[in-house]
Amino acid sequence: MLIVSNINVFYGDLQALWDISMHVDKGEIVVLLGSNGSGKSTTLRALHGLMQPSSGKIEFMGERIDRLPPFKIVEKGLSHVPEGKRLFPFFTVLENLKIGAYTKEAREKLGDTLEWVFQLFPILKERKDQQASTLSGGEQQMLAIGRALMSRPKLLTLDEPSFGLAPKVVSKMFQVIEELNNQSVSILLVEQNIHFALKIAHRGYVIENGRITLSGSGKELLENDYIKKAYLGL
Numbered sequence: 001m002l003i004v005s006n007i008n009v010f011y012g013d014l015q016a017l018w019d020i021s022m023h024v025d026k027g028e029i030v031v032l033l034g035s036n037g038s039g040k041s042t043t044l045r046a047l048h049g050l051m052q053p054s055s056g057k058i059e060f061m062g063e064r065i066d067r068l069p070p071f072k073i074v075e076k077g078l079s080h081v082p083e084g085k086r087l088f089p090f091f092t093v094l095e096n097l098k099i100g101a102y103t104k105e106a107r108e109k110l111g112d113t114l115e116w117v118f119q120l121f122p123i124l125k126e127r128k129d130q131q132a133s134t135l136s137g138g139e140q141q142m143l144a145i146g147r148a149l150m151s152r153p154k155l156l157t158l159d160e161p162s163f164g165l166a167p168k169v170v171s172k173m174f175q176v177i178e179e180l181n182n183q184s185v186s187i188l189l190v191e192q193n194i195h196f197a198l199k200i201a202h203r204g205y206v207i208e209n210g211r212i213t214l215s216g217s218g219k220e221l222l223e224n225d226y227i228k229k230a231y232l233g234l
Contacts, residue, residue: 001026001155001186002047002078007056007066009046016042018211019056024155029177029187031197031218033231034207040190041083043207044157047188048080049073061154075103077154081161083190085144089133093124096132096143100150109152117146120176138169145176149185156180157188162196174200194231198222 002024009017017039024030034040045051047058049070058066065073079100088096097117101110118125121142127135132143141161148156158177162170174196181187181200191197198204201218206227214226221227 001061002188003059004043004047005057005059007046007053007058009042009051009053011042016210017046017053018209020207020210020212021056022205022212022215024186024188026154026186027181027184028202029181029189029200029218031189031191031201031204032207033191033194033197033204033221033227035192035231038207039210040207041159042210044080044159044188044190047073047157048078071102074151074153075105077152079148079151079153079156081144081148081156081158083159083163085140087132087140087143087147090131092129092131093135093143094128096147097124097128097150100147103151106151110150113150113152117149120149120179121146138165138172141165141169141173142176149180153185155186155188157190159190160192161189162191162193170196194227195222198227 004020004022006019006021007017008019020043032040032043046053049068053066057064060076060078065076101107101113123139124142124146132140135143162173170193177187178200189197198218198221203217204221205212206214
């Protein structure tokens with residue numbers, strides 16, 4: 001579905017990504033691991049047209065997208081849940097969800113998609129007339145994911161979905177990610193909760209100082225001595 005080939009990304013004169021190559025196949029959960037400042041979020045920003053690579057290319061569903069504006073990339077079927085949720089705090093839950101369905105295809109399926117999101121997150125249906133700012137942290141994260149799903153993505157990217165959540169809510173969040181994948185949504189996950197992420201991932205990449213340094217299946221990375229020492233403290 002997604003092929004990233006040797007992209008380099010700069011912030012002004014400062015290079016942030018160096019020859020990044022990776023791919024996500026249909027039906028996969030792929031996790032991108034790394035410490036703060038390693039280049040994870042920059043990679044996602046490049047995928048979604050928020051930053052343009054200086055070289056290399058990004059292809060989605062056989063079409064080059066690295067020169068497209070963000071709204072066109074969403075129309076192609078690639079949606080993003082940013083770190084920090086980025087909700088409209090004084091809009092209701094329902095209003096936030098409807099904002100996610102702005103493409104023509106999504107508007108045509110608005111009712112069906114809302115029901116799908118409410119089945120995944122029943123609490124959002126209960127809270128649909130509440131302002132987003134009144135929700136708990138976990139509920140806000142569910143709303144952020146729900147809003148991204150309203151565009152009916154083929155591939156969903158999630159940036160630190162478990163950040164700041166209570167352990168019980170984190171477990172629920174990863175269950176939801178697995179359920180989405182079971183319902184034919186491919187997932188690219190950026191996550192610092194490495195143990196949980198690798199347990200559900202088909203494959204993973206490790207990014208350090210803007211470079212991919214390691215890749216393998218979720219199981220291989222979970223058992224890798226370097227990962228255990230550097231990221232799991234074992």
